[in-house]
Structure formats: structure tokens, C-alpha cells
Amino acid sequence: MTELSAHHFGVTVTDLDRAVEFYRDVLGLDVLNRFSVSGEAFSTGVDVEGAIGNFAHLDAGSARVELVEYDPAGENRDTERVNQPGAKHLGIAVDDLDGFYEKLPSDVETLSEPQTTASGTRILFLRDPEGNLVEVLEA
Structure with missing residues (x-):
């Protein structure tokens, strides 16, 4: 295979x-x-x-x-939410999530401040200029 x-x-x-x-x-x-x-x-x-x-x-x-x-460009779509069927996101790992968050430009939309999940993973979701979801996690 x-x-x-x-x-x-x-x-x-x-x-x-x-x-x-x-x-x-x-x-x-x-x-x-x-x-x-x-x-x-x-x-x-x-x-x-x-x-x-x-x-x-x-x-x-x-x-x-x-x-x-x-x-030609496709038609505009509504902004996706992470819990919608078919939703997608890009995952990027960083060493220091808090340091990354502090250096974000003020015009970058985040869904929240960095969070520590029940599994112990630190995550931050943000949107790129097109509204696409990007998950930044501490590795």
C-alpha cells in the first residue's frame, strides 16, 4: 500500500x-x-x-x-464556526503561546485569550484576514 x-x-x-x-x-x-x-x-x-x-x-x-x-473567485460564504459540519481550521504549534498572543497585532481577531483545555493543551483560535480559523497551540 x-x-x-x-x-x-x-x-x-x-x-x-x-x-x-x-x-x-x-x-x-x-x-x-x-x-x-x-x-x-x-x-x-x-x-x-x-x-x-x-x-x-x-x-x-x-x-x-x-x-x-x-x-474566477467563488461566491462569498458566511464565516464558519468551528462546530459547524464541514468546518476546517489550520493548526500551528508554537513554543510560547502567551508570548505569541502578546505580540499579535491589535487588528487580529481572536476567539478568546489563550486557554488551557481539560487535556492540558494550551490553545488560541484566531481568524486570518479572510475569516479562516487558525488554531495556535503550545507544543
Whole structure:
């Protein structure tokens, strides 16, 4: 059987430059590369007629965060809540959650201050500029 391993976690955004700035400057991920993909095979593969994808790959340790801005863009959606079926979030580990929280820019929306769960894990949920949930946990 083929062995599976994580390669990337994809996040669709409407403003790639703004998203890259957030994931690079706020979360501290290094940009590995930026590129665009188009053509019939891509459009067929993503099931979006005439699709063009503008991508940025960022280094998240053992996997990449893939930010992608599509043309044509999809329709807006309501902000997801973590308990909705189909909800998704990106998990990022840090050494010092309180230090990370204290250095967040004031315009970054968090769901709460850092919390210690019953399992002993310290967590903080925030939203990227697109409203996507990001869980930052202390590892």
C-alpha cells in the first residue's frame, strides 16, 4: 500500500498578497515560492471553468501552507464556526503561546485569550484576514 504523508494544507483566499503578509508576518511562516497555474487540465482538476490559481507556499515545518487565490473567485460564504459540519481550521504549534498572543497585532481577531483545555493543551483560535480559523497551540 502507498504510504501517505502530509504535503500541504490549502487555504483559499480572495487577496493573496494580504494573506501572505498575515501568514508570514503574524504567524512567522517563510514563503517558499509563489506561482500561477492555469490551462485546461487545471480547470478540469479543480472543476472551475477557465480557472487560474495564484499560489503561495509557506513553510510550516513538516508540511506547507498553500494559499491560493482563484480567478474566477467563488461566491462569498458566511464565516464558519468551528462546530459547524464541514468546518476546517489550520493548526500551528508554537513554543510560547502567551508570548505569541502578546505580540499579535491589535487588528487580529481572536476567539478568546489563550486557554488551557481539560487535556492540558494550551490553545488560541484566531481568524486570518479572510475569516479562516487558525488554531495556535503550545507544543
